[in-house]
Each structure stands twice: as structure tokens, then as C-alpha cells.
Amino acid sequence: MGLLLKEVRRNPLLWPLAVVPVLFALHIARPESHAILFVLSVFSIVPLAVLISLSTESVAAKTGDTIGGLLNATLGNLTELIVALTALKAGQILLVKSSLAGAIVAKTLVTLGASLLVGGLIHHIQEYNRVNARLQGSLLFLATIGFLVPSLLAESESVLEATASGNALSLALSVLLFAAYGFGMFFSLHTHSELFTSTASAPEHGELWPVGFALGVLAAVTIVVTLVSDIFVDSVQYAGAAFGMTPAFVGFIVVALVNGIAELAPALSSARKNRLDLSIGIALGGAAQITLFVAPVLVFVSYFVGPAPMTLHFWPGAVAMILIATTTALLVTNSGRSAWFVGMLLLNVYLIFAIALYVLPAP
């Protein structure tokens, strides 16, 4: 507990932990105050995601490169998975899908863009290993393409949503994507691990926790996140309406950003230290994990949880935004050099997406 308090004093991202008890108290006292519950649950998820990331890193550091890499890759998306599972259970499939699409876009535009901007403001021109960046960019692009094929090939929306063939296609595709994820882990952790500079090997904080303590924190935080997710998903639809936000906006922008903040901190910190390779790895690798791991898992689980199976079919605007974001990330990381203006333009594209989603009618 002392270790936890020490970390809290050091890391401002953990300070909103104080909001968590307030959230639970208010949920019991006034369960109908959806707007306030929504805001408080958003603020609660951020520090909990940071805690999961810290404890995962501490466990991973003790287990050797391969198992550590597996842990990082799998638990790195735990918050995303828990929130999405809660939403699946509540039948809010549009929220799940838009948060998946939004996570890919947020990682490739916000995490990458903010890293390039912050790094570029400190260092005039930043150079990085463009061969590895290109390989990672190609992997992300191919993963995304596989992920988007059903949306791109369906002639009409109705085909994939409600029919048996639509479900069969998404299920077959999820198996292929998940298999590619497995081969990708084998590739990045075993046969070609030298290409992937381990993000776990760059300790972001003063000291790592003992494994037992870290596992305890992981278990406790997982339970808390599950409870917070319940309140969050419950309040979303009411709160969205109260703030004039469409469900697509809430999932694509709010949920995705909330889930992504834990990863943003180490990416920015690496960029400040002129280690853009790490920042690019966090951004592109994180986006690839959504398409190859989180999304297929949710499709599988949707057959057991919730009212209807989820497909991998996205509305055309989401497809366009995902394609733009991943192509942009690929092209931008292609040059091996960066300056602040490139980062600013990436953030600008994200801002335009957010405004368009806010203004335009919901899909």
C-alpha cells in the first residue's frame, strides 16, 4: 500500500483515483444522475488503466522477454476489453464497434501525432529507424485491411448485419485475424524479436513493484474497472444525449481517448527523450493489437454474451476514418525523419474527425 501511495505522489495521472469512491457513493445515492455519473466514470477509468499498465509492466519485467511480451500485449488492452465486454453484455453493439474503430484512429493519430509534436518541439528534426518503422507500418496496414474487408466488400449494409452469411464471414475472419496475431507474437517475440525494441525494457517510473504486489493490484483493479464499466455503460446513452453527443461520437472519441491515455504517457515521454522508435512502436503496435486481438476476441465472446453476435462490419464513415488514419501513420513513419508540424497535422486530422462526428447525424 505504501508502494501505491508513493506511485500516486509521483504520477499525476493517478490522482483522479480519488474520484472512484465518489463515483460509487453517488451511484448508490443518486443512480439517475446519468450525466454526472458518466463524467465521474470517465475520470475513474484513466487512473485505473494506468495502474493496470504499471502492474503489468512489473510482472512482465520479472518473467523474461517472451512471456513478458505476451503479458504486455495481452493485458495492455485489459481496460478496453472490460469496457467493451460490459457494453456487449448490455447489447450496445454500436458503442463497442465505434470504440474499436476509435481506438485504432486514436492510437495512429493522437498517440503518434502528440509524440511527433512534443518530440519535435524539443528536438529540431528527429530521426528514427525507418526500416523497422516501415515493417511495423506494413504489419499494421495489412492487419487493418484484413479487419476492414467485410465492410469494404459488402455491397449493402444489410447483408452483413443481420444474416447468417454475415455472421459466418465475421467469425471466419476473426479466426484468421486471431491466428495472424498468434503468428505475429511468434514473429515479434521469437523469430525476429531484434526488430521490436521492447517497450517494457524502458522503465517509465522509478522502480518496479514486487510480483506478488503487482498481481494483487492487477486483480483488485480489474474488479474495480468492471464495476466502473457497469456504471459507465449504463450512463452513456443518457449522458450522450444530455451533452448533445451521438452514440458514435461517445464510442469513437470519448471511450477511445479514455482507454488510450494510459499508453499516451510513455509514448510522449519517449518522444521527449528523442527515442521516437519507442513512441512509434507503442502507437502502431497498439493499433495492430486492436485489429488482431481485441476485435476477434469480442466477436468470439459475443456468441456467449449479449443478445446478438457482433460482426466486423463498420459503417462507411468509420471505414474511411480507419483507412485514412492507418495510411497516414504508414506514410508519415515512412520517411525516417520528423518535425513538429507533421505531428500537428496528424492531430489536426483527428480534430476534424471529432468535429465531423459531433456535427453530422449519427450512422
Added chain:
Amino acid sequence: MGLLLKEVRRNPLLWPLAVVPVLFALHIARPESHAILFVLSVFSIVPLAVLISLSTESVAAKTGDTIGGLLNATLGNLTELIVALTALKAGQILLVKSSLAGAIVAKTLVTLGASLLVGGLIHHIQEYNRVNARLQGSLLFLATIGFLVPSLLAESESVLEATASGNALSLALSVLLFAAYGFGMFFSLHTHSELFTSTASAPEHGELWPVGFALGVLAAVTIVVTLVSDIFVDSVQYAGAAFGMTPAFVGFIVVALVNGIAELAPALSSARKNRLDLSIGIALGGAAQITLFVAPVLVFVSYFVGPAPMTLHFWPGAVAMILIATTTALLVTNSGRSAWFVGMLLLNVYLIFAIALYVLPAP
């Protein structure tokens, strides 16, 4: 006046100046001869655009790098702006939009393609600084993406054209694009000016004009261009029909090419001297200026001039052509090497666009 005559003798692009008085005389004598007036006004705009470019360079050369760069960037599109403003005033929004889209495509396919073809016919393989070309290509790509987002995300055409939310989106977007333009000027003229080899520093003609004379020419030509634009816009719709051209073809191909000829000359001349970096800078930089400067300015102005506000929503074919052209330019300039066949294929794609626009029904 002696300076002007000297320049005219030297520069064949200025010889069509002789057409200008004929145009005005015919407009008074036979204002209903739309087809001839259209052809004559097209021929008049070319030398006037060249004169604007010459006088801007002369002023810019005297004012130091930063202000000179600003002048070049702003006045480099003066002809485009004047013609578009005249069309806006006349309520011809489709003509304005298609000339904007066509300008981006003409700069990235024709200016770049012709430079690579002409340069490649003289020099076996041309090498250029691929790092800078890639940075400029990325900037153009990101600028274009921002510019196209409303068109890509709108589920139906009606959403963006006529509604309040469509207008709000285009206005907010124009503010963001214009801000990006400001930051881009700061980037290219101040913090990272070494990346952008100044096109102004490569004098294309024997001598620069004195500032006072250049400013006088600038003022006079601006007035003449405004008068010619009036005749041009007035005759376009009748003449287009007479020549079997749709309004989209006239704006996308004819207006865009006429406006672009002034920039084509220095781009080709640099390519012939094996200085492809300059040619690429003119082509990609010019296209980026359309998306970040000319288009937002026209959206702002459309609130004060003309019957209805203009949005940044383009018909799907225009979106496809802009995306193809900018992606192509980005990919082609990515390699750092060029040969004549690459230029020929770029021009071939443009020719296919022109034929398709001529043959297919108007949007």
C-alpha cells in the same frame, strides 16, 4: 513600360497579352458571342497570371526571406482567387468547387508529371532529395485529407449541401485548415526554412523589376484580371454547352489548367536543369496551398458574397480524383529517383481523368 516590353520580347508566355484588348472590344461590340469570348478570355488569363507571378517575385526578392515567402505563397494564387471570387459572386458554386479540385489534380499530375517527363527525357535518371520530398508529400497528403473529410464522412450528399450542420462543419473545418496554413508558413519560413529550398531564390528571368514598378504592374494586372474574369465566368456556361463540355469539365480541366500554366513554366525549367527538388516543391507546395489557403478563404468569403455559403463538400468523383492524384504524387516522389516513363504515366492518368469527365454525365 520599357521593362515590360523587354520582358514580353523575352517570354513567349506573355505574347497572348495582345488578346486582352481584342477581348474587351469584342465584349462591347458583340456581348452575345459567348464561345469566342470564352476562348479569348482563356487566352488572356495565361499572360496575366505570368505577369502577377513575375511582379510578386520581384517584390518578394526585395523584402527578405520571410515576408517574401509570405508574399509568394499568398499572391501565387491571386489569379485562382480572383476567378473563383467572380464565379462565387455569380452563384456558380459548382464551377468554383470543380476548379479547386481540378487545381489540386493539375498541380500533382500535370505540373509534376510534365516536369518528370521533360527532365527525364534530358537526363537518364534524375535523383533528388527524397527526405524533403517525402516531408512535403506527407504535408500535402495530410492537408488534402483534412480538406476531404466532410466529403468522405457524409453518408448522403444532401446532408452537407443544404443543411445548417453541413455549413457549420465546412466553416469549422476552414478555420482549422487556415490555422494549419498559418502554422505551416511559420514552419516553412521560420523554424524549418532550411528544408524548403526557396523557389524565389531561383530567378527565372534575366532581371528583377524595381519594387515600385512591380507593385504598379501588380495593381494594374489585378484590375485587368478582375475584368477578364467577369467576361470569362459570364461566358462559361454558354460556351461549355457550345463545345459539348459539362460545367464539371470546364472547372476541373479548363479553368484549372489556365490558372496553372504560370507555375508550369518555372517547374519545367527547373526539371530541365536537373533540379527536380524545385519542381517537386512547386507542384506539391502549390497543391497544398489550394487546400489550406485558397479553399478556406473562399468558404469565408462565400458568407459575404454570392447567394449561398459554399461548403467543402465535393462530388464522389472529385474526391476520388483528388485522392488518387495526391496519393500518386506522394508515392512517386517517395523513391528519390525518376525516369521519363513515370512522368508519362502521371500525364496518362490526367488524360484519363479528362476523357472520363468529358464523356460521363455531369455530377
Added chain:
Amino acid sequence: MGLLLKEVRRNPLLWPLAVVPVLFALHIARPESHAILFVLSVFSIVPLAVLISLSTESVAAKTGDTIGGLLNATLGNLTELIVALTALKAGQILLVKSSLAGAIVAKTLVTLGASLLVGGLIHHIQEYNRVNARLQGSLLFLATIGFLVPSLLAESESVLEATASGNALSLALSVLLFAAYGFGMFFSLHTHSELFTSTASAPEHGELWPVGFALGVLAAVTIVVTLVSDIFVDSVQYAGAAFGMTPAFVGFIVVALVNGIAELAPALSSARKNRLDLSIGIALGGAAQITLFVAPVLVFVSYFVGPAPMTLHFWPGAVAMILIATTTALLVTNSGRSAWFVGMLLLNVYLIFAIALYVLPAP
């Protein structure tokens, strides 16, 4: 004949030649067994395509680089051309179009992907000449773009299919593509032949045949392929239904793969020898030949053969798959380095395409 038997003993791809007489016998005895005839004709085409490729190489090796290159480029697609012509004659335009689209996709995803996978499993990281790969990738991209313009610009499907303007556009486009093919041959065989490592100069088999013998084989095989094509096209529609395959799946996947196997063997063999430049040249060059040579030729011929002229208009799903495949090939060959996982992801995307085409309703 001894030479032929010697080759058959050496090359397992020729063993299915034994199927050819069985096919002809069965076609006379039981012409209504469409499913078996379909399977047997598929197996017959593979060895015949290999024989055409072997005899073309033998002739080309004797005729010098330029004429040899022309022969290879033209006769390399002889099987594709004969099958497509037979289908055109039978009025099966959808089969022709989907086999064209599928050929581009199969070359860029399967030939390239299998080469990168097989090569990468043997060699840890494979390096190749990225400048030439990029130039070839750019050429393929530009060729494909030209090829796809009518499909991308047509606002509605009906415009291009049935109307005079749709036919005129496809015809004009075919002339431009064919001209680009001519200039491309001039470029790759004459002005810049050093950029294109000749695939003919890498003899895949122990010895070349004498020219007279090779020409005899070529003539005989062409006749046999024509007869087999008749049976194949005749049985396709019945057999597709029997196996639950849509016509789009048969053309896009089955016909394209059958035609592509002859090229796959030398591409894989080069990859195994760590000569990825050759593999990339076979894959990207083959795809470019479909767009610039085979497709325009079929458009021209469709005016003399078959019930109606063929256009270059493809259904949206085919356009998406072609764009994805060529962009992917371009990006992947952009880095100059490859590892097995990149190849696996390319094959994965192809598998997803195949599943989607099988599951989704036909266009």
C-alpha cells in the same frame, strides 16, 4: 518428343498433362458431367500454361534481349488471353472481368506473398533493391489507377455498362493503356533496360529447347488450350452452382489461380535463392501486364467477338480488392527488407478475400 518427356520427368507441374486426354474422352462420352469436366479442365490448364511458358522462354533466349523481352511479355499471358477469349465468345463477360481482376490480385498477393513467405522461412531477413522495386511498384500503381478510373468515376453502375458513352470511355481508355504498354516496353527493354533484371536470363530448367521444337510445342499447346478452354467455359456455370461457388468466385479465385500457377514456380524458386528482386519483378510486372495489355486487348476484341462490347467497369468489391492488393504490394516492396511474417499477412489478406467472395452474395 524426347525433350518433352525429359522435361516432364523433371518437372512435377507437367504431370497433370495425363489428365488432358481423359478430359477430351469424357467430354465426348458424357458431355453433361459438368462438375467433373470442370475439375479436369482446371487440372489440364496448369501443365499447358507451364509448357507455353517453357517454349516462350526457349524462343526468347535465342532472339536477343529486346525481341525476347517482347515475346515473354506478350506470350506470358497467352493462357489468360485464350481462356478470356473463349469466355468472351460465350458471352460470359462477368467471368472475363472477374478473372482479370482476380489475376491482378493473385499476382500481387499470392505470387508476392508466397515468395516473401518461402524466402523468409529460409533467409532470416531478405534485402532487395528497393529503388527498382519502388519504380516497378509506382508503375503498377499508375497502371492500375488508369485501369480503374471508369469504375471510380462512374456515379452509378448503369452509366458505364449499357450506354454508348460507357463504351466510348472504355475504348478510349484501352487505347491509352495500350499506348502506355508500348511506351513501357520501350522504357523497360530499350531506354532503361538496366533497371529491369531480366527474368528470362535466369534459366529455371536444365536446358533450353531448340527454337523449331519450341515453336512447334507453342503452336500445338495453343490449340489444345483453346479446346480445353471451350470445355472449361462451357462447364463453369453448371459446376460453380454444383460446388456452391458464385460466378464471381470462379472467375476471381479459380480461373486467376489456375492461370497464375505457371508464374508462381519461378517466383518461388528465385525467392528461395534469396533473389527477391526477380520474384518482385515477376509479381508486379505480371500484374501490370494484365492492366496494360490483356485488358485493353480484350476490350478491342470484344467488338468483333461475342454478343456485346466489354467495358472496363468493375463492381465496387472488385475495385476495392484491386486497390487494396496493388497498394499493399507497393507499400510492402517499399521497404527493401522482408521477413516471413509479411508474406504470411499478404496470403492472409488473399484468404480473407476468397472467403468473403465465397460467403457474400454475388455482385
